[in-house]
Amino acid sequence: MSVLFSPLSIKSVTIKNRIAISPMCQYSAIDGFPNDWHLVHLGSRAVGGAGLIITEACAVVPEGRITSHDIGIWKDEHIENHKRLTQFIEGQGSVPAIQLAHAGRKASCDTPWMGGLYLDMDKGGWKILGPSELPFKKDAPTPYSLSKDEINTVIEAFKLAAARSLLAGYKIIEIHAAHGYLIHQFLSPLSNHRTDEYGGSFENRTRILIQIVKAINQVWPKELPIFVRISATDWTTGGWDLEASIQLVNILKEIGVDLIDTSTAGNIVDATIPVAPGYQVPFAMEIKKQTGILTGAVGLITEGAQAETILNNKEADLILIGRSALRNPYFPMQAAKELNENLKWPLQYERAKI
Numbered sequence: 001m002s003v004l005f006s007p008l009s010i011k012s013v014t015i016k017n018r019i020a021i022s023p024m025c026q027y028s029a030i031d032g033f034p035n036d037w038h039l040v041h042l043g044s045r046a047v048g049g050a051g052l053i054i055t056e057a058c059a060v061v062p063e064g065r066i067t068s069h070d071i072g073i074w075k076d077e078h079i080e081n082h083k084r085l086t087q088f089i090e091g092q093g094s095v096p097a098i099q100l101a102h103a104g105r106k107a108s109c110d111t112p113w114m115g116g117l118y119l120d121m122d123k124g125g126w127k128i129l130g131p132s133e134l135p136f137k138k139d140a141p142t143p144y145s146l147s148k149d150e151i152n153t154v155i156e157a158f159k160l161a162a163a164r165s166l167l168a169g170y171k172i173i174e175i176h177a178a179h180g181y182l183i184h185q186f187l188s189p190l191s192n193h194r195t196d197e198y199g200g201s202f203e204n205r206t207r208i209l210i211q212i213v214k215a216i217n218q219v220w221p222k223e224l225p226i227f228v229r230i231s232a233t234d235w236t237t238g239g240w241d242l243e244a245s246i247q248l249v250n251i252l253k254e255i256g257v258d259l260i261d262t263s264t265a266g267n268i269v270d271a272t273i274p275v276a277p278g279y280q281v282p283f284a285m286e287i288k289k290q291t292g293i294l295t296g297a298v299g300l301i302t303e304g305a306q307a308e309t310i311l312n313n314k315e316a317d318l319i320l321i322g323r324s325a326l327r328n329p330y331f332p333m334q335a336a337k338e339l340n341e342n343l344k345w346p347l348q349y350e351r352a353k354i
């Protein structure tokens with residue numbers, strides 16, 4: 001049997017194969033409520049055979065949305081709509097996971113197909129926030145710097161969102177600490193110039209993430225997994241890097257994080273990124289090797305054989321598929337064929353199996 005189609009058990013959860021649908025914003029919600037689009041989008045990928053389906057970045061507070069069309073889980077009313085997603089995904093034998101997120105200084109934007117620019121207040125935008133008064137890029141609005149009380153409110157919002165995620169039927173939480181969003185803004189010395197206990201030293205910059213994990217632990221069952229997505233490097237001198245990531249992961253492992261979904265970049269607008277097939281895999285491999293934690297590899301992994309090699313080489317334990325799964329929701333079926341695996345298809349589709 002290929003490793004790609006072998007199960008992965010983490011705590012009490014067994015994922016039937018090593019293919020996860022990477023979180024991908026759909027910008028299609030109103031007031032944070034997932035709707036038919038999200039059901040069909042995530043549902044088709046569960047029908048397509050992926051072992052793990054991770055929602056797009058789901059905002060823990062309304063001001064933490066990238067756009068006003070992001071999904072959210074900041075109020076109890078959202079739970080029912082999320083339940084429709086988790087029930088359908090589980091019905092297909094896949095595991096439903098939720099990515100909890102706060103966009104920080106990258107919030108208050110228009111949807112990509114409307115240009116993706118920051119929105120002015122009079123056009124539906126809102127006040128953005130971050131660790132420090134440092135705009136993401138030239139011409140971007142300056143975020144206000146969170147007070148310590150406001151940081152506590154953010155931590156509490158992650159905790160409440162985790163409690164709602166459980167009620168909604170999610171089996172895994174992924175904390176979004178990557179791509180230049182709020183938590184990553186705290187981690188990186190390039191976006192965090194604070195002088196209090198949330199800025200400066202490594203210990204201080206990582207404090208918010210550690211406190212978020214500990215807060216989630218208070219409401220999230222011990223037998224259910226927690227993932228953290230990080231950007232293992234800012235690809236910029238003086239920024240967050242692999243060494244800091246390894247140091248951080250050693251702490252996260254101690255406090256109950258099970259898997260590091262290893263991405264890169266997103267915090268520095270003019271970083272030079274050597275984009276190529278599997279270009280982020282070495283980070284997943286190094287983190288796995290140095291800390292012993294499970295890792296997920298993501299980024300330009302587009303073929304079954306490529307995914308199988310990564311797993312066989314013990315460079316990662318899980319393969320996240322993004323754009324290839326947008327092009328083809330049946331990516332796992334295609335990869336199974338490539339690897340001569342006899343994947344179980346939905347009964348309804350079996351007459352098409354050759």
Ligand SMILES: Cc1cc2nc3c(=O)[nH]c(=O)nc-3n(C[C@H](O)[C@H](O)[C@H](O)COP(=O)(O)O)c2cc1C
Pocket residue numbers: 022023024025026055056057099176178179229263298299300301320321322323324
């Ligand atoms: C349309 C789209 C939306 C995305 N939204 C998210 C998101 O909500 N959260 C996240 O962590 N990454 C997001 N990403 C990044 C993907 O999860 C993935 O890391 C990236 O696309 C690289 O993988 P790929 O080469 O397989 O597409 C998004 C990517 C795309 C294409």
